[in-house]
Amino acid sequence: MSDPTQQTLDALNGTAVHLRHVRKARDATDRVGPRHFLHAGPPLELAAVPGPMRGAIIAGLLLEREAGSAAEAEAIIDRGEVSISPCHDAGAVGAMAGIITPNTPVVVAGTAGGVTTFSPLNEGIGGAMRYGSYDDVTLARLRWLGDVLAPALDEAVRRSDPLDLPALVAEGLRRGDDCHNRLVATTAALLVALTPGLLRTRLDREDLAKVVAFIAGNGHFALPFAISAAKAVTLAASGVPGSPVVTAMASNGREFGIRVSGLGDRWFTVAAPVGDPVLVEGATLDDVTPTMGDSMIAETAGFGAFAMTAAPAIMSFVGGDAARAHEITRRMRTVCAGTSERFLIPGEDFRGTPLGIDVHKVRATGVEPVINNGLAHREPGRGRAGAGITPIPVEPFAAASRALEEAGHAGRAAAVEGAHA
Incomplete structure (x- = not known):
């Protein structure tokens, strides 16, 4: 048997990961429910969540239509009627607050060995659920991401050649990104890879233009693709x-x-x-x-x-x-x-x-x-x-x-x- 350290390095270096889907979390995992969400980091009691994570849970309850207002969502939280568990326990990774609800649109990656990982689509660096925003603009964007952009990307993935996600990260590094907080070039490379498939979808021209404009205008769009791949290779090395x-x-x-x-x-x-x-x-x-x-x-x-x-x-x-x-x-x-x-x-x-x-x-x-x-x-x-x-x-x-x-x-x-x- 090989040295344990070398065995782990071999998995980190050699595990192939491909983009599988872009869909709502409920279609990627059974670890979420209308009032059970995933969160970033190690296990945490609901009463101890920091401000932006509480705001993201409020956004999640509004997105799931479990609450009709922020005040109602806060009351649900204060009564302890929401349960949360770590993204990592579900094979997921979430940026910032990392709250994932059934209707959260996610990137799904996979390996030939059967490992599946996922991460929420990036909303941009302004007001976003991962920062604790729950205003009407944030919720409208989340619903558009889930109802328009995610299905379009999912169809584009099906109509495209398999996308090697570690290779996408490697290309990003060659083009001047670090692929964690700078992903401008990686996002551009991702858009180029997905565009032929997007052109084959059933989207009308206006929706297609909005999808392309959103991706092109969000320099962090490639982040969930990169970190879903990272989660897959680290799971393979575990x-x-x-x-x-x-x-x-x-x-x-x-x-x-x-x-x-x-x-x-x-x-x-x-x-x-x-x-x-x-x-x-x-x-x-x-x-x-x-x-x-x-x-x-x-x-x-x-x-x-x-x-x-x-x-x-x-x-x-x-x-x-x-x-x-x-x-x-x-x-x-x-x-x-x-x-x-x-x-x-x-x-x-x-x-x-x-x-x-x-x-x-x-x-x-x-x-x-x-x-x-x-x-x-x-x-x-x-x-x-x-x-x-x-x-x-x-x-x-x-x-x-x-x-x-x-x-x-x-x-x-x-x-x-x-x-x-």
């Missing part, structure tokens, strides 16, 4: 006994958590960090919700902040300069088990990105893994408060490292006991 490689990072705005291949679905958590963000005009640090979302699955899979040397333009969005980007990528190599064979950085002579955060290396070096992430305003519906490069404290990685050592000692003791039985 469950390798003894492997110290991280397979999930996520935050619910209260706690930041990681999962490790050799430790299954167990979460190791720390208080959600804030970092040192670039704030939007008028915002202060007091306005910021601590890190929230599942989209740091990008870094877990070897892109995002781990590929920032491929995306110099992102530094104006998250803070810093090209030298800082190079330093971050260099430091991430010191805590990773290997190098990506498909996510290559042109500015480093096409060297692969750092791949496979190794909890033993994080514990030994004290080097904090980093993500680049958006930050939501703490008040529902106020949208994005900023973005930045956020170091993740060493504590959960060190705890996972110790847990792996303890599991190894227990396994060896059991083997010795069995040999003497």
